[in-house]
């Protein structure tokens with residue numbers, strides 16, 4: 459893994475493969491390690507870049523409060539360090555929230571958008587309160603509390619024991635400080651739902667058919683609002699669709715990226 463300093467904090471990233479750049483933005487409360495199957499499947503045709511958001515994986519937390527915009531800026535710092543002018547940005551769930559922020563901040567850097575198991579809207583007031591309560595529990599008891607609280611929402615009932623074990627391992631590996639900061643960052647994120655009609659790059663909206671956190675109906679609406687967006691549903695998958703059905707997920711993402719590559723938008 460390499461690192462770049464962002465606001466004085468080391469942000470870790472890695473890259474594999476050669477070709478048009480694809481930036482992978484991970485979900486909460488995981489890390490760039492969640493993308494191993496996607497990196498393996500794309501690296502023969504793409505330059506695949508994955509980073510740990512501040513406070514996750516090997517990246518240290520930011521000094522002050524985190525925001526999705528700061529996460530997007532950290533991702534842009536990684537692209538700068540690699541001299542990548544434009545990349546296809548693929549974000550899953552919290553990675554999707556950061557993708558919206560990145561697109562809003564620097565649309566010219568986004569050659570294509572993959573919005574996976576995510577939403578453009580914000581939390582309800584009750585949801586925000588729940589995030590704060592969870593952030594405090596994480597600070598006091600560690601990230602293990604997230605296993606109990608989140609696993610039922612992250613995976614479908616049919617998820618295999620090995621997928622469950624890997625997700626649990628990644629959650630437990632997340633430092634409590636980073637998890638708490640990201641919970642507060644998600645609670646205060648910007649609402650992009652009224653800006654979907656302004657997205658002009660090729661866009662994929664993908665969702666697990668059994669996603670309980672960001673359900674297909676909401677993803678269908680989001681896809682309808684984004685001009686020319688492609689919509690894909692992954693059968694037999696919950697929220698972390700890339701873990702539960704990696705082959706179907708990778709095939710959908712790859713087909714989309716190949717098609718987007720054919721257009722003039724990706725150099």
Ligand code: MLT
Nearest residue numbers: 485486550551552553644
């Ligand atoms: C994620 O998968 O990144 C989170 O569950 C998103 C969220 O809590 O809103």
